[in-house]
Amino acid sequence: MNKKIILEKQKTEIFGKIKENKLEIVIFLMILATGFFFRTYHFSDWLHFEIDQTFDITAVAPAVENSIGNLPLLGPVAAGGPLRLGPAFYYLEYISAKIFGNTPSGHAVSVLFFSIASLVIFYFFCKIYFNRTTSLGLLALFVSSLYLVLYSRFSWNPNILPFFVLFSFYALLKSFSAKESKKEVWFFIMSGFVAIATQLHFNALLIVPPIIIFFLIINKPQLKLKTWLHSFLIFLVIYSPFIINDIKTGGENFGYLTKKFLDNSKNSDKSDVDSSNKKIIEKSFQIVRYDIYEYFLILTGSDQINSSRPKGYSLGLSCDSCKENIPWRLGAILFFVSGIILFVKNILTEKEVQKKYFLQIILLWFVFSSLYFIVITYKGLYIYPRFFLIVSPLPFIFLGFLIKKISDYRHKFSFFLFVAIISVISAFNIAKIFNYFNQLKNTSIKSNEVETEDVFPNNYRITLEQQNKIMNYIKSKYDNNGYPIYIKSESEYEPAFWYHLEKSGIKLYDNLNESAIYKEGNYFLILRTAQKNQQILLNYEKNFILLDQINFGTLFVQNIIPGEDKITAIRQDFSNIRRSFQPIKSPYILTWGDVF
Numbered sequence: 001m002n003k004k005i006i007l008e009k010q011k012t013e014i015f016g017k018i019k020e021n022k023l024e025i026v027i028f029l030m031i032l033a034t035g036f037f038f039r040t041y042h043f044s045d046w047l048h049f050e051i052d053q054t055f056d057i058t059a060v061a062p063a064v065e066n067s068i069g070n071l072p073l074l075g076p077v078a079a080g081g082p083l084r085l086g087p088a089f090y091y092l093e094y095i096s097a098k099i100f101g102n103t104p105s106g107h108a109v110s111v112l113f114f115s116i117a118s119l120v121i122f123y124f125f126c127k128i129y130f131n132r133t134t135s136l137g138l139l140a141l142f143v144s145s146l147y148l149v150l151y152s153r154f155s156w157n158p159n160i161l162p163f164f165v166l167f168s169f170y171a172l173l174k175s176f177s178a179k180e181s182k183k184e185v186w187f188f189i190m191s192g193f194v195a196i197a198t199q200l201h202f203n204a205l206l207i208v209p210p211i212i213i214f215f216l217i218i219n220k221p222q223l224k225l226k227t228w229l230h231s232f233l234i235f236l237v238i239y240s241p242f243i244i245n246d247i248k249t250g251g252e253n254f255g256y257l258t259k260k261f262l263d264n265s266k267n268s269d270k271s272d273v274d275s276s277n278k279k280i281i282e283k284s285f286q287i288v289r290y291d292i293y294e295y296f297l298i299l300t301g302s303d304q305i306n307s308s309r310p311k312g313y314s315l316g317l318s319c320d321s322c323k324e325n326i327p328w329r330l331g332a333i334l335f336f337v338s339g340i341i342l343f344v345k346n347i348l349t350e351k352e353v354q355k356k357y358f359l360q361i362i363l364l365w366f367v368f369s370s371l372y373f374i375v376i377t378y379k380g381l382y383i384y385p386r387f388f389l390i391v392s393p394l395p396f397i398f399l400g401f402l403i404k405k406i407s408d409y410r411h412k413f414s415f416f417l418f419v420a421i422i423s424v425i426s427a428f429n430i431a432k433i434f435n436y437f438n439q440l441k442n443t444s445i446k447s448n449e450v451e452t453e454d455v456f457p458n459n460y461r462i463t464l465e466q467q468n469k470i471m472n473y474i475k476s477k478y479d480n481n482g483y484p485i486y487i488k489s490e491s492e493y494e495p496a497f498w499y500h501l502e503k504s505g506i507k508l509y510d511n512l513n514e515s516a517i518y519k520e521g522n523y524f525l526i527l528r529t530a531q532k533n534q535q536i537l538l539n540y541e542k543n544f545i546l547l548d549q550i551n552f553g554t555l556f557v558q559n560i561i562p563g564e565d566k567i568t569a570i571r572q573d574f575s576n577i578r579r580s581f582q583p584i585k586s587p588y589i590l591t592w593g594d595v596f
Contacts, residue, residue, distance in 0.1 A: 021132075024132050024136070027136055028123065028136060028139070031119075031136065031139050031140050031143050032116075032119055032120070032143070034140075034143055034144065035116065035119045035142075035143035035144070036116055038143070038144065038149045038433055039112055039115055039116060039149060039152045039153060040112065041437065042437070042440070042441075043105065043108075043112060043153060044104075044105035044464065045463065045464065045465040046153070046437075046440040046441075046443075046463045046464070046465065047104055047105055047108060047153070047154055047463065047464040048153065048154035048462070048463070048464075049104045049154070049155075049464045049467065049496055050462070050492045050493060050495075050496055051491065051492045051493075051494075051495045051496070052076070052156060053104065053107075053108075053154065053155050053156065053496070054495040054496050054498070054499045055076075055495065056076060056089075056090070056093065056107070056155060056156075056157075057093075057104060057107050057155075057499065058499065059072050059090055059589060060072075060090050060093050060094050060097060060107065061097070061102055062591075063094055063591075064094060064097045064098055064102040065102060067593075068094075068592070069591060069592045069593035069596070070591050070592075070593055071087065071090065071091065071094060071591060071592055072087055072090055072241075072589040072590065072591050073087060073241040073242065073244055073245035073248075073589065073590045073591065073592065073594075073595070074086070074087055074241070074242065074245050074253060074589050074590070075087040075088065075089050075090050075157065075199055076089060076090075076157045078201070078202040078205075081256065082256050083202075083253065083256035083257055084253055084256075084589070085157070085199050085200070085201070085202065085205070086195075086198070086199030086238075086239055086241065086242040087199070087241050087242070088195075088196045088199035088200065088238065089157040089160070089199065089200055092110045092114075092160070093107050093110050093155065095110065096108070096109045096110035096113070104155070104464055105464065107155050108154055108155035110155070110160070111152060111153075111154065111155050111156070111159045111160055112152060112153070114160040114163040114164070115148070115151075115152030115159065115160070115162070115163065116152075117163050118148075118160075118162045118163035118166060119139065119142060119143055121163060121166045121167050121170055122138075122139060122142050122162075122166055122393055122396075123135055123136070123138075123139045124170065125166055125169070125170045125173075125393070126138050126139070126396075126397070126400065128170075128173055128354060128355070128358045129355050129358040129359070129397075129400075130400050130404060133418070134400055134403050134404060134407070134418075135400075137403065137418060137421075137422040138396045138397070138399065138400050138403075140422050140426055141299065141396055141399070141422060141425055141426060141429075142393070142396050144426045144429040144430050144433070145298060145299070145301065145392075145396075145429055146301030146303075146429045146432040146433055146436070146455060147297060147298045147301060147385070147392065147455055148162065148298070148392060149429075149433055149436075150436065150455055151386070151389060157200050157201060158200060158201040158203075158386055158389050158390075159389065160200060161197065161200050161201055161203075161204055161389045161390050161392075162389060162390075162392050162393060164193055164196050164197035164200060164204075165197050165204065165208060165390055165393075166393055167189075167193050168190055168193040168194045168197050168208065168212070169211075169361050169365070171186045171187070171189040171190035171193060172186075172187075172190045172212065172215065172361070173354070173357055173358060173361065174186040175187040175190060175221070176219065176221065176354070176357050177354055178353065178354070183223075184223065184224075184227045187221075187223065187227060187231055188227075188230060188231055188234055190212075190231075191231035191232070191234045191235050192234050192235070192238060194208055194209070194212060194235070195234070195235045195238035195239055196238060199238075199239075199242070201389075201390065203369075203372065203387055203390050204390055206372055207368050207369050207372050207390055208390075210364075210368045211361070211364040211365055211368050214364055214368075215357075215360060215361060215364060218360065219357070219360075241592075244595060245589075245590050248590055248594070248595065249590065279378060280374070280378060283374050283377045283378045284374050286377055287370055287373045287374050287377060287383075290373060290377075290383045291336065291370060291373075292332050292333055292336040293329070293332055294383075294385060294388045295332075295335075295336060295388075295394065295395035295398070296328075296331070296332035296335060296336070296395070297385065297455065298388060298392050298395045298396075299335070299395040299396065299399060299425065300425055300428055300429065301428060301429040301432040301433075301455070302328055302332075302428075303432075303455045335398075335399070335402075336398070338402055339398030339399065339401055339402055340398070342398075342401040342402060342404075342405050343359075343362070343363075343398060343401050346359055346401060346404075347359050347363060362394065362397060365391065365394060366391070366394060369390060369391045369394075373387070385455060399421075403418055403421065406418075439461045440461055440463055442553065443461045443462065443463045443465075443466050443553045443554050444463070444465065444466045444469055444552055444553040445553050446553055446554075447528075447529040447530040447553060447554050460528060460530070460554055461554055462493065462554055462555065466552055466553060466554070466555065467493075467496055467497070467500060468500070469552055470497070470526060470552055470555065470557055471497070471500045471501070471504060473550055473552075473557060474487075474497075474501075474522070474524055474557070475504055475506070477522050477524075477559060478506060478522055481520075481522070483520045483521050483522045483571075484508075484510075484518070484520070484521050484522065484571070484572060484574075485501060485506055485508060485521075485522045485524070486510065486511065486512035486521055486522065486523050486524070487501075487508075487511075487512060487523075487524045487525075487526060488511070488512040488524070488525050488526070488536060488540070489525070489526035489527065490526075490527065490528060493526065493555075494526075497526060507574075510572060512524075512525075512540075514539060514540070514543055515568075516568055516569070516572070517543060517544075517562045517566050517567055517568050517569075518562070518567065518568070518569050518570065518571050518572050519562065519567045519569075519570050519571070520570055520571040521562070521571070521572070522559070523544060523559070523560045523561065523562070524557055524558065524559055524560070525537070525540065525557070525558040525560060526555055526556075526557050527555065527556060527558075528554060528555060528556075529551065529553065529554055529555060529556050530554065540560060543562060543563060543566040544560035544561060544562055544563065544566070545560065545561050545562075545563055546558055546559075546560055547559045547560060547561050
């Protein structure tokens, strides 16, 4: 009876809160629906599916098709070398593919899901510090960010960082909340989410743990020993595939990690102290510039102000190519500087304990990400927009400090100013989003190379729908004669076509080359329309004759046949080749089946 009364009381409280916050809930759901639309509209047809996505799907597909024992013990490559991350992303992709299908879009739904979930957690994260009006306004900007929308529409391990990093910090703050009765549970959740986040990208592996560790050192949580042990155990269990792989391989992957750090240390020792210090100061200044323009990009979708890479101590205000964008650059500088000033002021003046914790997280987040970026630029690497996925909530939170300062919602003018800021920035992003959608819609019809690559990994638009049309054309040729298929394309697209051929039931055993040319073969060149790869065309025109050329918008396909005097054999002998060409290009990773 008591249990029934308690349940009824809880039910009454929930409905009471809903009634009390009806307007907030309605606005929240409307904003969420908008974000859902931007992220799901023609999701499958316009999917970005290239080399990285192909290798990921090839690693996960055997487990989907056969048994879970085929899941790998390691995840995607990190830092552009043989080093690999933990397999958390592959396991999430596996679940997605089992539910939504073993297709490129089925594998990508996990990214779509977590990108939508990040909208919800961002709102509740903001509410820890800001009032609900400001939080809703910031959510509207987060939802409509061109940067975040683009990175939510395809499968790639860094793309789900915003959700897992935000949730890690949210859970950490909840574990410190005086109002929270289940602090230990939230601490366990934090441990699990940090374990996943650090397996998603090398940036997260080096940025998130120091934030958590320093926050705990500063605030000295009064947790029982068993809570610490259980949290560590959760972390260890989630990292167990990574650990088991190194046990089975004699520490191979860990060796790659230590080698990378040792190589970097050796390189840095070669410089004398003075020049090294000067370089650090210079790189620190450059990171400030990166932060200014990339934060502005994430917030507004303005993708033209960081297209050049000024060196030294330049802010990109004086170079000839920068002059036309000076107003945008000045706006970005003003936003960043004012946001930082207000942030520091809030840190110094905030009295409420939970809000102080929030500000500490933001400070550590900003500081450690900036320090990490300084280190990698010091090593001579570029900072790409995708690196900022891990800090993508920060520009919105800095804007929140600005809004908090200028807005007093009791006065009509202040509220009008707040609405104007949110509306203008949202409208700018939404216009960019629809322009992007229009480009994707026309990829199969016309070439539409874009000017910059600041938001997306490249400045070409290639969609899954377009690839499928090309595959239908190639398959029609194959169905006519049954000859083996040989293709040549740009390095980032070719593996995708290997995958499509495999899924069509057509085995691809060899690549198109000039030394072995067969009479019985279907030969295809698949190249970009806007910037034809002249070298590829020149390599093959001396040995092949153009039979047919079809334009597929941003790509074109040439069906070529060998010249009679260039043929080296009637048909290639595949009797000694056991595996098709595509898997050979993907390095083998140990699976659970190998362990047991």
